[in-house]
Amino acid sequence: MYNFEFEKPSTIADAVAALGGEDAQALGGGQTLIPTLKQRLAAPSALVSLGGIPEMQGVCVEDDGAVSVGGATSHAVVAREAAGAYPALAALAGQIGDPAVRNRGTIGGSVANNDPAACYPAAVLGSGGTIVTNARQIAADDFFEGMFTTTLDEGEIITSVRFPVPQAASYQKFLQPASRFALVGAYVARFADGVRVAITGASEDGVFRWSEAEAALGKEFRPDALMDLRINPMNMIGDLHGSKEYRAHLVSVMTKRAVEACM
Amino acid sequence: MPKDSGIGASSKRREDVRFLTGAGNYTDDINVHGQAYVHFLRSDIAHGRIKSIDTSAAETMPGVVKVFTGKDFEGVGGMPCGWEVTDRHGAPMQEPPHPILAQGKVRHVGDPIAAVVADSLEQARDAAEAIELDIEELPAVLDMKAAAQEGATLVHDDLKNNICYDWHLGEADNDKVNEVFANAAHVTTLDLVNNRLVANPMEPRVAVAEYSRGTDEYTLYTTSQNPHVIRLLMCAFVLGLPEHKVRVVAPDVGGGFGTKIFHYAEEAFCTFAAKACNRAVKWTSSRSEAFISDAHGRDHVSRIELALDADNNFIGLRTDTYANMGAYLSTFSSSVPTWLHGTLMAGNYKTPVIQVNVKAMFTNTVPVDAYRGAGRPEATYQLERVVDKAARELGVDPIALRRQNFITQFPYDTPVALTYDTGNYDGTMDKLEAAADLAGFAARRAQSEANGKLRGLGINCYIEACGIAPSNIVGMLGARAGLYDAATVRVNATGSISVMVGAHSHGQGHETAFPQVVADMIGIDESMVEIVHGDTSKIPFGMGTYGSRSLAVCGSAMVKATEKVIDKAKKIAAHLLEASEADIELKDGQFSVAGTDKSVAWGDVTLTAYVPHNFPLEVEPGLEETAFYDPANFTFPSGAYACEVEVDPETGQVSIEAFTAADDFGNIINPMIVDGQVHGGIGQGIGQALLENCAYDENGQLLSASYMDYAMPRADDVPFYSVDHSSQTPCTHNPLGVKGCGEAGAIGSPPAVINAVLDALNSGGKSIDHIDMPVSPSRVWAAMNG
């Protein structure tokens, strides 16, 4: 690890100011960033911890029924506090990593990082959520731009993530055997006006919506509706843990299982 | 009735108190006043020619004490190999130099190029980044079969090819073997890969070395399974130091599994640098560094052929293996695919003709050496997979086929150089069939199928050669060391006992089990006996812990030394009781005169030994004895395992539903510890079978270089095990009748798992002969949809 300054502001405004410094970087739970620093793969001049900002903490239900999660809220807190209002989201948070990871890692860090095998991006995209930053509100459909890239500007902070709550939803995660991130994860959310299906872990382009499945399930919401649908393996990830074809196959299986779980 | 102390009692592991309460003292806990830290700059390419290394900028960086490169070690010995294998033509193996820091070429990702010693680790790392390297990248040699071809790129330019040795064991006459196969009623052939593994002990390797200018003495603290072996190799072959000036200490060691047997360059480096810098030098491996610098395990590519007659008797076996040595020969690497592997190819069966061929290959990968089981898992895997395949091809019950071919007469001379002293393979199989409720399998399969899952049952038998090993035999086979062990039993004046043993304990529970033996022999409380190990300045000598040898070899030395102590104590007791020595009996810690009520307690005798006011004139004062023990033969634990799996046909996910082990370990000192050893071994075997895969890409980059990609078994990957150790044929040639249990689980379990997976898949109507380990979901799915 290279040396860096450490700051822990208590307001969003102070955090934004601190992040204005050259090569300053936000620190959420550090579950991704700290290992990167230990391996000397990044050299920020300053780390600005978002862990001391009260307004970025916790889960609440807004007037329109949407669930809003503070950007620095840990996975463990979401697993606990969203269980009543949005059980599928809470269940997803409760399956991330191990207890240490869940008690440190944050939703803002996960969504900002946009790891192609991460779980939260599937929930955000699958729910049609909104990423709220210090500067603007970004619809999930506009936010994720491919592996490890998002529309966030330099120094922009995710202050909260808002989730419209569907009638039924389920996240089905097939574990990568070593990391236990998603080898493939399918998030299916059924709303009054349609179905959203978001797939993580599978694609070279990161999290994506499986529009054919959405259309089919929008017509009839049952597992059989997916029977004839196949995803093209070409853009899938192929690696030590599974070929492109295997991942394409798992997309179908996990989506079907998510639909079954919603029934 | 289970005993509550002494031999046969499940005494609680006394060492666990310190391990579980954070009071252990590991090498990384050791800090020497004024120590500096070393960081190794390691190659990030698999193969390259070093054109220049410029350390000038690094040398001027803050905190830097000294920067070392390969040049600093010219004239210093390299890392030695402890076993010279002779090839099929009688020529010695090719043995390339293995410098402490790379000289001329880098030969694997992780090969150390330079070392920076600095006041702090971060300063050492900063300076290492300032070292300028000019390395011309060369094509990486990775595929073993391609590496064996004429004209292949050479890993070592001074060798004639990449073949370390081309070795053979068993029937030498090819025509004779061909004839057996030509006359066979059935031949089963199987191509297999025994996947490369990273041992991953919980504690990474650490070395701390200090040097005293005043006394010209060195102390090396290191994470080792055998401190005396490290001292001997480092002093005699690498640094040329007098042994009496070097102390090697291996304190608490957090798991070894073989990978901490070997003498590593970092240990020799720290010792050398401590003098060169006149400062203690400490190295702590990071986990990432462990992946590219700890010796790996396994990595065999084999073809095995089994010939059967019309009655399904095994009549011939032939195997051809390519064994990966990696870039250099690690300490015992050469012995693993040969004398620890070829000799095991008879297994539990009376196959009359066996031919084993092994080509050991140099490649641009991390050196490969012994890992829990070392050669024996590779042999068992080949044999038990081909037997299982034969049973499927012939449509016969896999247990019946095995039983029909079991060795039943002992001692038994195998066609591959071993003499099994004892065993009862049918008896052990009977235990397995009962313990695993094999009769109920059909109902369990029906239940799984009702849940949409495929269920499979896999059977496996194993034999292993442990208690390594008779020195005269291994000497003939090329070992450059003897494999005896030693113990000193030091009785203190008040009757408590310290036993200095050569076996090192790093998880095995010696600190509990060894005292059970000594206490039992004397009839005193276990708590009066303590084991001292892991320090060359405290123990007589010791070849260390590996090959399931500790109790069988070092324990035997301890028994002999205890017997000497008891003999002497009887002389003293006879004097005190004014009786003849021949009439003295020792029971429950009391010496008594046979047929009388005259007795004297253990503590009175020991006190007399050290306060010899009233003492036999012909006896020396004191009560301390040393014994060395060289085993007469290997020991031959054996067993039968059953694994039941469920396969999800949609995803290919395998889950282990039940695992039963029936082992014959001969006599058992502490059943609880033995169960634990078997549990751990099976866990590692399941890891190999389902999860662990050390993989390189085509450029020699390690793909599975962290836990993000290298899958270790976790608690929820393994079932609750059922183990049965009631089949016991005691070893015939050591005083305790013990055989060793440390490796059995890792040897016996991988074929059981794979056999079970294939049984499940074939029960689903597919015809699938084989899937290579690890049988990950993607591989199972690919096989089902292939």
Ligand SMILES: Cc1cc2nc3c(=O)[nH]c(=O)nc-3n(C[C@H](O)[C@H](O)[C@H](O)COP(=O)(O)OP(=O)(O)OC[C@H]3O[C@@H](n4cnc5c(N)ncnc54)[C@H](O)[C@@H]3O)c2cc1C
């Ligand atoms: C062992 C292990 C297992 C894991 N398993 C899973 C899993 O199964 N599924 C899964 O989804 N994830 C998994 N993770 C990742 C985990 O969820 C991390 O918490 C997450 O990826 C990053 O969140 P963090 O709060 O730790 O962010 P950090 O590591 O602190 O930061 C990550 C990046 O996000 C930026 N950042 C942080 N917070 C914000 C913010 N509020 N606004 C803008 N930018 C921000 C940082 O600058 C940095 O670039 C695992 C991690 C580990 C170590």
